[in-house]
Amino acid sequence: MSIELKSPAEIASMRHAGKIVANILEKLAALVKPGIRTSDLDDAALEMLKSYEARPAFLGYRGFPKTLCVSINSEVVHGIPRPSRLVKSGDVVSLDFGCVWNGFYGDAALTVGVAPVSREASRLIETARRSLDAGIAAMRLGGRVGDISNAVQEDVESNGFSVVRDFVGHGIGRALHEEPQVPNFGKSGTGPRIETGMVLAIEPMVAAGSGDVEVLADGWTAVTRDGGLAAHFEHTVAMTDKGAEILTLSGPLS
Ligand code: MG
Secondary structure: OOOOOOOHHHHHHHHHHHHHHHHHHHHHHHHOOOOOEHHHHHHHHHHHHHHOOOEEOOOOHHHOOOOEEEEEOOEEEOOOOOOOOEOOOOOEEEEEEEEEEOOEEEEEEEEEEOOOOOHHHHHHHHHHHHHHHHHHHOOOOOOEHHHHHHHHHHHHHHOOOEEOOOOOEEEOOOOOOEEEEEOOOOOOOOOOEOOOOOEEEEOOEEEOOOOOEEEOOOOOOEEEOOOOOEEEOEEEEEEEOOEEEEOOOOOOOO
C-alpha cells in the first residue's frame, strides 16, 4: 500500500477529528484520580463522543472491545478498561484514544502520573512527552520519516530510557493505520520522504527498563517484560506547506 497524501480539505476534516480527540483526552486526564475504575474512563469517553457526533476509532478495531486504551505502570499500550481495575496513587496511567469524524481518524495519547509519583516515574513521563515534541520538530518538508524516528530515539536514550520497538507510529487518514510506519528508532535520512499532505500519528512508547514487551493472554495488553514502568504520548501531525501542524490539540471546534 502506498502513502495517501491528504488535500487541505481532508486535513480540515482531520483537524476537526483531532480536536475532538484532544478535547476528550483532556477531560479524561482530569478524571484520572485514585479510586476511579478504568471502565469509568472508557464509559466517559464513549459518552463524550456522542456530543461531537463522532464514533470511536478503537471499538471493534480488530476486535478491540472498548473505546479507550488505559495502560497502567508496566502496561505499555492497549490496556483494556475494566470495572475491576482501579487507579491508585503513584500509578503511571497512559490513555490512548481515537475517533472518526466525517470519515477521518484522529489518534492521540498521553500519560499522567497519579500523585504522589516516584521521581523515576515523573522523569519517565516527562521524557516521553518531550520525545514526542522532538519527533514532531524533526518532521520537516523534504526530510525523511527516519529523521522523526531518530529524534525520538536520541531524546529517549540520552535520558537513560528505552524506546519500545514492537509497536510503531503510523500514517493516518481514512484508516486508523496507514502507510508509512513511524518507528521510534532509526537512522536520520532514511525512510519515506516527508511531503505536503502526509499525516502521521507519531507515538513514542518509552520504558524505564529494556523496552522489550510481551502481550498478555487477553490478546491486547502489551506489558514490559522486565516489569518496568512505561509511558506513551501521541499526536496526529499533518505536513502542510506552512510546516508540521499538530491536529490533536484541544480547543473550540469551528
Ligand atoms: Mg496510534
